[in-house]
Every structure is written in C-alpha cells, then in structure tokens.
Amino acid sequence: MSELRLMKGNEAIAEAAIRCGADGYFGYPITPQSEVMETLMTLRPWETTGMVVLQAESEVASINMLYGGAGSGKRVMTSSSSPGISLMQEGLSYMAGAELPCLVANVVRGGPGLGTIQPSQSDYFQSVKGGGHGDYKLIVLAPASVQEMADFVELGFDLAFKYRNPAMILSDGMIGQMMEKVELSPQKERWTNEEIEKMHPWATTGKRPDRERNIITSVELDSEAHETFNNKLQAKYREIEENEVRYELTDVEDADYLIVAYGSSARISAAAIEILREKGIKAGLLRPITLYPFPSKKIKELSGGLKGVLSVEMSSGQMVEDVRLAVEGKVKVEHFGRYGGVVHSPEEVANALEQKLNGGK
Amino acid sequence: MEENSMAEVFNDIKKPENLVYSKSKVLTDNVMHYCPGCSHGVVHRILAEVIEELGVQDKTIGVAPVGCSVLMYNYIDIDWQEAAHGRAPAVGTAINRLWPEKIVFTYQGDGDLAAIGTAETIHACNRGENMIMLFINNGIYGMTGGQMAPTTLKGMKSSTCPFGREPAQDGNPLKITELLAQLPGTSLVTRQAVHTPAAVRKTKKALLKAFENQKQKKGTSVIEVVSTCNSGWKMTPVESNKWMAENMFPFYPLGDFKDE
Amino acid sequence: MKEEIIIAGFGGQGVLSMGKILAYSAVMQQKEVSWMPSYGPEMRGGTANVTVVLSDDRISSPILHSFDTAIILNQQSLDKFESKVKPGGVLLYDSNGITHHPERNDINIYRIDATEEASRMKSTKTMNMIVLGAFLKVKPVVEMENVLKGLKKSLPERHHHLIPMNEKAIERGFEIVREVSLMNA
Numbered sequence: 077m078s079e080l081r082l083m084k085g086n087e088a089i090a091e092a093a094i095r096c097g098a099d100g101y102f103g104y105p106i107t108p109q110s111e112v113m114e115t116l117m118t119l120r121p122w123e124t125t126g127m128v129v130l131q132a133e134s135e136v137a138s139i140n141m142l143y144g145g146a147g148s149g150k151r152v153m154t155s156s157s158s159p160g161i162s163l164m165q166e167g168l169s170y171m172a173g174a175e176l177p178c179l180v181a182n183v184v185r186g187g188p189g190l191g192t193i194q195p196s197q198s199d200y201f202q203s204v205k206g207g208g209h210g211d212y213k214l215i216v217l218a219p220a221s222v223q224e225m226a227d228f229v230e231l232g233f234d235l236a237f238k239y240r241n242p243a244m245i246l247s248d249g250m251i252g253q254m255m256e257k258v259e260l261s262p263q264k265e266r267w268t269n270e271e272i273e274k275m276h277p278w279a280t281t282g283k284r285p286d287r288e289r290n291i292i293t294s295v296e297l298d299s300e301a302h303e304t305f306n307n308k309l310q311a312k313y314r315e316i317e318e319n320e321v322r323y324e325l326t327d328v329e330d331a332d333y334l335i336v337a338y339g340s341s342a343r344i345s346a347a348a349i350e351i352l353r354e355k356g357i358k359a360g361l362l363r364p365i366t367l368y369p370f371p372s373k374k375i376k377e378l379s380g381g382l383k384g385v386l387s388v389e390m391s392s393g394q395m396v397e398d399v400r401l402a403v404e405g406k407v408k409v410e411h412f413g414r415y416g417g418v419v420h421s422p423e424e425v426a427n428a429l430e431q432k433l434n435g436g437k
Numbered sequence: 438m439e440e441n442s443m444a445e446v447f448n449d450i451k452k453p454e455n456l457v458y459s460k461s462k463v464l465t466d467n468v469m470h471y472c473p474g475c476s477h478g479v480v481h482r483i484l485a486e487v488i489e490e491l492g493v494q495d496k497t498i499g500v501a502p503v504g505c506s507v508l509m510y511n512y513i514d515i516d517w518q519e520a521a522h523g524r525a526p527a528v529g530t531a532i533n534r535l536w537p538e539k540i541v542f543t544y545q546g547d548g549d550l551a552a553i554g555t556a557e558t559i560h561a562c563n564r565g566e567n568m569i570m571l572f573i574n575n576g577i578y579g580m581t582g583g584q585m586a587p588t589t590l591k592g593m594k595s596s597t598c599p600f601g602r603e604p605a606q607d608g609n610p611l612k613i614t615e616l617l618a619q620l621p622g623t624s625l626v627t628r629q630a631v632h633t634p635a636a637v638r639k640t641k642k643a644l645l646k647a648f649e650n651q652k653q654k655k656g657t658s659v660i661e662v663v664s665t666c667n668s669g670w671k672m673t674p675v676e677s678n679k680w681m682a683e684n685m686f687p688f689y690p691l692g693d694f695k696d697e
Numbered sequence: 698m699k700e701e702i703i704i705a706g707f708g709g710q711g712v713l714s715m716g717k718i719l720a721y722s723a724v725m726q727q728k729e730v731s732w733m734p735s736y737g738p739e740m741r742g743g744t745a746n747v748t749v750v751l752s753d754d755r756i757s758s759p760i761l762h763s764f765d766t767a768i769i770l771n772q773q774s775l776d777k778f779e780s781k782v783k784p785g786g787v788l789l790y791d792s793n794g795i796t797h798h799p800e801r802n803d804i805n806i807y808r809i810d811a812t813e814e815a816s817r818m819k820s821t822k823t824m825n826m827i828v829l830g831a832f833l834k835v836k837p838v839v840e841m842e843n844v845l846k847g848l849k850k851s852l853p854e855r856h857h858h859l860i861p862m863n864e865k866a867i868e869r870g871f872e873i874v875r876e877v878s879l880m881n882a
Contacts, residue, residue, distance in 0.1 A: 082721045082730065082850070100535055108736060128534045132527070133560035140524035140557070144531030147518045148498065152531065170521045193736070254759050255717065255732035257724045269536075280516035280532070282496040282539055291510045293501075293519035346757035421762040 079260045085225040085251040088258050089155060089181050090115035092229035093127070097264040098179075099150035100128040102141035104160060107193040108249035109183035112155040125266055135160040139167030139180075146176035147292035149272040149279030151233050155181035157249075158199050159190065161207075168242050169208030172309070173294030177236035179229065180214075181245040183252035186390075186417035194417030195249035195340060200394035203246045204368040211306055213313050215243040215320065216367040218338040222256035224365075230261070237276075239316055246367060248390065250340040250419060322365035323374055327353070331360030333433055334378055336399050337388040338364045340419065345388045347422035348429070355426075357434060367395070372402035379403040384433030388425055389413045408433065461485040463494055467511045474674025476664030477506055479631040480573065483641040484544075485513050491648055497540045498532055500525040504546035505579040523554025526561035529568045540651045542569035548578050551587040551613040558613065565622025565656035569647040572614065572659060575666040576685065583669040587611040590688055595669070610688065614661040618694035624650050625658040626695040630686075632665070632678040646696070655697070663689050698728075698753045700838050701761050703778055705746035706770025706791075711825030714851065715768075716747035719829060722839040722847030723751040731759035744773050751838055768832055770825075772796060785880065789832055791824070799877075806877040807835055814869060823866035830870025841867075 083091065090112050093101060103113045113131060121127035132138040138154045145152035156164065161182045171178060182203060186196035201207075204216050215235045217228045228245050236243040273281050283289045296302040324342075327349055328334065337345040342363040352359040362378065364371050379385065385407055387396035396411035403409055412428035414420040449455065463485035471477045488497050497515045501507060503522035510517035520528040525543035533541045550558050550572050558570070577595055578584040585595040585602060588610050592601040602610070618626040625647055629640040640662060647658035663685050665677035672680060702719070706712045713734050720730040734747045748764075750756050767778045769790040775797070782788050784803045793812035811827035833839065839847070844867065848860055 080724065082717070082724050082732070100531065102531060130530070130534060133556055136524070137527040137530075137557050137560065140521060140527035141531035143520065143524070144500070144518060144528035145535050147528070148532050148536055150531075150535045152535070166521060167524070174519075249736070250733065250760065253734055253736050255720060255730075256756075256759075257730055280498050280518055281536070282498060283514065283516045284495050289510070289514050290516045291519070292517065293510065295507060295519055340760075343756075344758045344760060350757065419760050421760065422758050423762060 081258050081260055082255050083222065083258055084111055084253055084255050085219070085222045085247060086111035086155075086183065086253070087115045088222050088226040089229055089245070090119065091260055092226035093153060094119060094121045094125055095261050095263050096230035096233060097125065097151065097266040098127055098153055098229070098233065099266055100130070100141075100145045100152040101154065102130050102132050102138045102145070102152065103154045103156065104132050104135045104138050106135075106157045106160045108185060108195070108252050109155050109157050109181070111252070112181065125263070127266065135163040136167065139164040139171075142178040142180075143167060143171055143174070143176060146171065146178045147174065147280050149276040149281060151179075151237070151267070153179035153181070153229070153233075155183065157183045157185045158187050158196070161199060161202065165202065165208035168214065169206075169210050169212060170294050171242045172212035172214070173210060174292050175240040175309075176242065176292065177233070177240050178242050179232040179236055179245065180242060181247065184246065184248040186415060192417035193249065195390060195419055196415060196417055197248055197339060197341060197390040197413070198392070198394065198415060199246065200367065200389065200391060203244055204370070204398075212309060213241070213316070213368050215239065215241060215316060216246050217243065218246050218365060218367050219251055220339050220342045220363060222251065222254060223258050225251060226258050226260060235320060239312055241312065241316075246339065248340055317369040320366060321369045321371050321373070323371040324363040324365060326361040326363070328360035328362065328378060331358050332383045333357065333359040333429055334375075334382050334385045335359060335361045335388050335425070335429065336364065336375065336385060336395070337361065338367060338395070341388045341390055341413070344420060344422050345425050348388075348425035351422055351426040352429060357430065359429060370398050370402070372398065375399060375402040376404060376406075379407045382407050385409045386429050386433060387411045388420070388428075390419060391415050461489045463489040463514050465512055465514050469512055470508060471505065472668045474665065474667040474677060475505070476573065476575065476631050476662060477509070479637060480571070480640070480662055480664075481509060481512050483631075483637060483644060484571070487641060487644045487648055488513070488515060491645070493540050493648065496538065497542070498536070500529045500532070500541065500543040502543070502545040502549040503580075504549050506544055506546065506573070507580065509544060523549050523552070524557055525549065526554065526557040526566070526570065530561050530564070530566045533566050533568050537567070540569075540648060541567070542571060544571045545573070546579070547572070547574045547576065547586040547588040551611050555613070559617070559620070562617045562657045562659065563620045563622045567651060567654050567656060569651060569658045569660070572661040573664050574661055574689065575664040575669070576610075577666050577669040579666045579669050583666075587613070588689070590684060593684075612689065614659060615694060617659050623657045623659055623695060624655040624697045625660070625693075627659070627693045628661040628663060628689060628691050630663045630681070630691055632681060661689075663691065698751070698838070700751045700766065700836065701764050702749045702751070702766045702768065703746060703761075703764045703781065704749065704768040704770075705744065705774030705778055708743060708745040710745070710770050711822070712745045712770065713747050715825040715829050716749045718844070718847050718851045719832075719839070720749050720751070720847075721850045722844040725843040725846040725850070726839050728752060729754065729756050731756045733759040744771070746774065766832070766836060768828060770828070775799060787835055789828070789835060789874070791828060802878065803880055805879050807831065807874055808877045809870060809874045811870060814873060815866070818866065818869065820862055820866065823863055826863045826866035827870035827873075830867035831874035833867070834871045834874050
C-alpha cells in the first residue's frame with residue numbers, strides 16, 4: 077500500500093531508500109542533510125528489510141564503502157552536503173572508471189570552503205561536469221519537491237544500474253529541510269543474492285567454478301587499451317544523452333521569455349512567472365529534471381521564438397553556461413541568482429527578468 | 438645407454454608419488470610482474486594455498502591496494518576489487534556487511550595502510566569488521582620508485598629522504614600494527630616475515646588462523662609481513678633479507694601481539 | 698484557497714511543531730502543503746521560524762517574503778515580520794514579553810495571552826496549541842476533526858496520551874483570542 081505522509085525531503089530519501097529495497101546506506105553527518113541517516117537509524121531497516129546502515133568515519137570512507145558494495149552488486153547509497161561531496165569526488169571518479177552503479181544524494185549548502193549551511197545551488201559544476209579526475213559524468217537528477225526526493229531514489233538506482241554509472245540526486249537545504257506531503261510507494265523486496273548473481277554477472281559475489289573471476293577495477297596501464305575503454309564510456313554517455321533527458325515545461329506555449337531553473341529555484345521561478353503574467357509579461361519555465369543529461373535540445377528548440385532566456389540558480393552562474401551553449405547564440409541569455417546561502421524571492425526573480433531582458437521597465 | 442638412463446630418471450621423478458610441491462590451483466599462470474626477490478610473490482603463493490586448502494575460492498573476495506600489488510588480481514584466481522589508495526578497509530567493510538557469508542581480505546602496503554589510509558585502517562579495525570587485513574611492510578614506496586614510507590626506519594635512505602630519515606624533518610617510523618592491537622575490534626594481530634622457509638610456514642599458519650577467525654566471525658585479523666624491496670633498497674635479494682633481519686626486525690619485532 | 702503563514706518565536710516555544718501540526722491537518726483535509734523552517738545554529742536558543750503554505754492547488758514557492766498571516770511569539774519576530782504581513786492580512790501574537798506592540802492599521806491584529814494561559818492550565822508545553830486554537834478561530838482554514846487527525850499524525854505514538862490535553866489547549870485558544878484592532882474598525 078502506498079502511504080500519504082508529511083515529511084522533510086531528507087526524511088523522504090531515507091523512507092524511499094528502505095521502500096525501494098536498497099541494500100545499504102553508508103554516510104557521515106553534515107548539515108543540512110543529517111536527517112537522512114538519523115531517519116534510517118531510527119527506522120532500523122536491518123531488522124525489517126535487511127538493509128545495512130553504517131555511519132562511516134568520513135565521506136571518503138563512505139564513498140569507498142559504496143565502491144565495495146556496488147562492486148559486489150548491491151544497491152548502495154550515501155548522502156552528504158557540498159563539502160562532503162567534494163571529499164567523495166575521488167571515489168566517484170573511481171566508480172565511474174570501474175563502471176559501478178550507486179546513488180549519492182547531495183543536499184547542497186553554500187560554499188566555497190566551509191561556507192554556510194543555508195541552501196545553495198553552487199554544486200552544479202562539481203555534479204554535472206564530472207567533479208573528479210578523468211572524462212566521466214554522473215547521472216544527475218534535480219528534485220523540486222519532497223515527493224521527487226522520494227521518487228528519485230528508486231529512479232536514481234534504476235538509472236545507475238541500467239548504465240552501470242553513479243547517479244546523483246542534486247537537491248539543496250531548502251528541499252532537504254522542507255516538509256511537504258509525500259505518497260510513499262509500497263515496500264519492495266530487496267534483490268536476493270541469487271538475483272544479484274544472475275542480473276549482475278560482473279559483480280564480485282565469489283568466483284564460481286563455472287565462470288572466470290570478476291575484477292572490479294579502474295586501472296589500465298596500456299594507453300591504447302585505456303583509450304578504447306574511454307571510448308566505451310563516452311558511447312555510454314551519448315546513449316544516456318539520447319534516452320534519459322527529463323524536464324518539465326510550464327506556460328511555454330505563448331512565452332516571450334523563458335526561465336530555466338531547477339530544484340528550489342524552479343519552485344521560486346514558478347511563483348515569479350505568476351507575478352510576471354499578472355503584469356502582462358509572458359514568461360514560461362523549463363525545469364530540467366535531469367541536469368546530466370541536460371535538456372539542451374529542448375532549450376534550443378524553444379529558443380527560436382523567444383525574446384530572452386533567464387537562467388535562475390542559487391549560484392553566481394553555473395548552469396547558465398549550459399543554457400548559453402544550448403541556444404547557440406540565437407537569443408540573449410542572462411543569469412540571475414542570489415548565492416552564498418541566500419535564497420532569492422519570487423519578486424526578485426520577476427524583477428531580474430524585467431531588468432535584464434524586458435528593457436528594465 | 439647414457440640418454441636412456443637420464444630419461445628413466447626424469448620419468449621416475451615425474452611419478453605422482455614423487456611429487457613434493459606443486460603450484461596452487463588458485464594461482465593463475467600469469468607471470469608475476471614483481472622484481473626478483475620481492476616478498477609479494479611468496480605472500481601471494483601462501484595466500485592462494487590457504488584459499489585452496491580451505492576450499493573457499495568461491496566465497497573469498499580480495500581487495501587490492503594501490504602500490505606494487507595493484508595488479509595482484511592477475512595472480513590469484515578469485516573475485517577481486519581494486520580499491521583507491523588507502524581505501525581497501527572501507528571497500529572491504531561494505532563487502533563484509535553486505536555479504537556476511539563471504540570471506541573478505543584486504544592486501545595493502547605500508548603507504549596504503551599506514552599513511553593515506555590510516556583513518557580507514559583504524560576505523561575498520563575498531564569496528565571489528567569481520568575481515569582479514571594483510572599488511573606488507575617493506576619500509577618504502579616500491580611502485581612509485583622508492584620514496585619514504587610511514588614505516589621507513591630512522592636513518593634509512595629513500596628518494597624523498599636521500600640522506601636518511603631524520604625524525605625532526607621526516608617524522609618517526611610508525612608501528613601501526615602495535616597500535617591496531619590496542620583496538621577492541623581486532624582478534625588476531627601478528628607480525629611475520631617470509632625470508633626463510635620457517636618464516637613462510639609461520640606466516641601461512643597465521644593466515645590459516647585468520648581465515649578460521651573469519652568463519653567464526655571473530656572480527657578483524659591483522660597480519661603484518663615485514664618484507665623486502667631489493668629494488669627500492671638497492672640491494673640484492675640475499676642482501677635485502679640480511680638487512681631486513683638486522684635492521685627491520687629490531688624495530689618491527691616478529692610475533693603475535695594479540696590472539697583472542 | 699491559499700493561505701501563506703509565517704510562525705516565528707524562540708526555539709523551544711514549539712514554533713516548528715505548531716507549523717507541522719497545522720500542515721498535517723491540512724494534508725488530512727486533502728490540501729497541498731509546504732512547511733519550510735529556518736534551520737541551523739539560530740535554532741539553538743535563538744529565533745525559530747517556519748513558513749507554512751496551505752493551498753487547494755500545487756504550491757510554487759515554499760519561501761516567501763510576504764504573508765497572509767503572521768503568528769508571532771516574541772518581540773524579535775514581531776519586529777521582523779510585522780511589516781511582512783500583506784495589507785488586509787492577519788497578525789496574531791502572544792503578548793508575553795512584548796514591549797512594543799504592533800502598530801499597523803492596514804492589517805487585522807489579534808492578541809492571544811497563550812503563555813499566561815498555559816501556565817494557568819499548568820501545562821506550559823501546550824502554549825503553542827493555544828496559539829494554534831487562536832489562529833483557527835481567526836482563520837478557520839482547517840476543520841477541527843482534521844486538526845485532531847493532524848495532531849495524531851504529528852506526534853510519535855508514545856506521546857498520543859497527550860492528545861486530549863492538546864485538544865483542550867486548542868479549544869482554550871479558540872475561546873480567549875481577542876481582537877486588538879481591525880483595519881475596518
């Protein structure tokens with residue numbers, strides 16, 4: 077039975093993880109996402125579904141625990157916030173290089189450095205551009221509601237395993253801390269060990285006499301062979317770009333101006349569009365749900381009939397680079413966003429669009 | 438007549454009843470990349486023998502480090518994960534927690550286990566993760582070309598302490614095995630070597646004990662093997678063994694620190 | 698129907714839990730809700746506030762800069778949020794510790810002596826429920842049966858024996874809330 081509940085985004089991640097049959101969570105506390113592990117430790121899923129929950133000694137250890145778990149075919153996840161995600165980048169690179177699926181939830185706070193614990197969207201670059209060393213991508217999902225925080229846990233796992241690549245839920249302190257009503261899916265069974273061995277013949281489940289040994293590794297010392305491997309990775313990313321782009325459109329049919337915004341900024345921008353429309357300014361919203369792969373084609377397609385595009389993000393301007401690339405110079409693209417932990421208001425977004433694109437009236 | 442009698446001798450030698458040693462079936466036929474005289478080959482061999490003798494090839498998962506043994510998955514025919522530098526205990530932790538019925542071991546050098554991965558090492562041992570940690574201590578970074586390790590002895594030369602390790606500049610050699618013995622999560626903590634047949638037998642015995650501990654879920658078993666790196670030490674294999682006995686053993690004494 | 702509310706006071710006054718009970722009550726009434734708290738070090742003994750939006754339709758922004766209703770439990774919050782009430786909106790405040798009372802004449806102002814009443818009822822912890830009762834009297838956005846359902850959902854089971862006491866406090870708030878000045882008066 078699905079169940080209607082009022083809960084925080086962080087709590088929704090924990091509930092959804094148990095319900096979708098995740099095998100393990102390994103994490104380290106950091107504000108504003110500590111409720112994820114707190115909720116799991118309170119619910120004690122090891123007594124019900126058998127899901128393992130472990131507080132690691134660091135984010136570095138957490139992500140390498142994911143490496144071990146994923147390498148043995150299990151559905152494993154972690155969650156953290158920006159400084160912790162920076163620490164995980166090495167491990168994520170290794171996982172991409174070893175083609176391991178996992179789920180990482182990033183509840184972003186303002187940086188750089190220790191920064192602030194308030195919401196921000198300044199981790200766009202480190203999330204969608206690879207983040208660690210080497211040519212790789214994470215599949216990045218951007219929830220804009222508590223419901224999506226829950227839904228994207230299973231979606232993230234599905235995509236991660238479909239492509240054998242790490243997936244990330246990129247949210248922020250606002251989505252993590254806010255409560256909304258959520259419909260939780262019914263409890264699913266965890267994969268049995270037999271199912272894992274069958275579905276993931278690459279996993280290190282113990283070498284049986286009837287197969288070669290499985291090796292999870294990202295090392296290849298022969299450059300030619302490593303280039304061939306990288307080509308395989310790139311082909312996988314092209315496939316992801318072809319098949320997995322997700323976005324939501326609001327009021328774009330008659331729009332003169334398009335706001336591109338994800339996560340919390342999309343929620344705030346939706347309110348800004350109501351303000352602008354009341355003033356007679358026809359604005360619409362494209363909300364990327366996947367930030368990698370980015371909905372470049374759709375933005376390009378829409379840009380033909382537009383007078384301007386505003387990228388709204390709680391950063392000094394990161395996603396705006398991808399929006400500019402998408403429109404290929406066809407239309408003016410501006411950025412607006414408060415940052416460093418300040419959340420912009422709908423009024424500020426509406427004003428920015430007027431100032432930057434509608435002649436400053 | 439002479440040739441015939443030689444052939445007879447060879448055929449006689451090859452009779453099964455005359456077999457005194459054969460390579461473990463768990464060792465692959467790949468030629469090892471290690472330098473002649475390196476301790477890794479011996480430790481790999483006895484590890485493979487233990488896995489074969491206990492019949493646990495199908496349930497043992499190894500975690501390889503970054504260091505000379507980064508490619509050890511080429512030599513032992515079990516499932517392997519190659520971890521990032523220092524992170525093998527974290528990788529092993531998850532495998533142990535998620536597949537408690539398996540046997541997990543990590544295999545790490547001194548830089549991996551006692552420098553970059555110190556936190557993972559200590560916390561895995563402190564949690565008492567049910568796994569075996571094999572620690573190859575040769576006091577030097579072999580793979581990257583002979584730099585100073587956390588276990589490099591005072592006065593010992595390396596490419597990053599070319600005039601010998603000076604504690605004021607370089608810090609002190611770290612006895613991490615003694616430290617791990619203090620943690621409640623470890624059950625077996627021992628320091629061995631593989632420079633003589635007797636030492637090899639003792640190390641193998643310790644390994645068998647460690648594998649037995651895993652079956653009984655006794656927590657973490659730590660086996661340090663004080664080893665040579667004749668390339669890094671710039672000595673012949675024979676000189677290296679002698680140097681190790683004279684210089685390493687006084688600072689890193691062999692024996693059991695804990696066997697519970 | 699859409700009601701945008703800020704609840705603000707000291708940490709420990711039950712600001713966040715009042716908001717949660719209100720939001721859960723609205724969920725029980727099939728409404729869309731959002732509950733967005735201030736979080737971080739300011740919670741430790743400092744001020745705490747939560748923005749609650751109740752709506753028949755999908756809620757766009759859960760973070761707002763102006764409100765239909767401000768429920769205020771200390772002076773700092775009154776100073777901060779009096780100006781953020783939309784013209785024609787409601788300001789409901791607990792009088793305890795207030796030295797500068799609200800002065801706007803383009804909003805409807807209500808006073809509830811909840812802290813005082815709670816100590817008279819010998820259950821200081823139900824102060825926030827007295828305030829909630831007062832709010833529901835002024836703005837009956839949720840039916841009482843759903844408030845009780847919301848209360849049950851919000852409280853962990855081990856605290857369910859406290860529900861009758863909380864119900865009584867809500868009723869008391871309903872009775873004792875009083876108008877201070879109404880814009881049309």
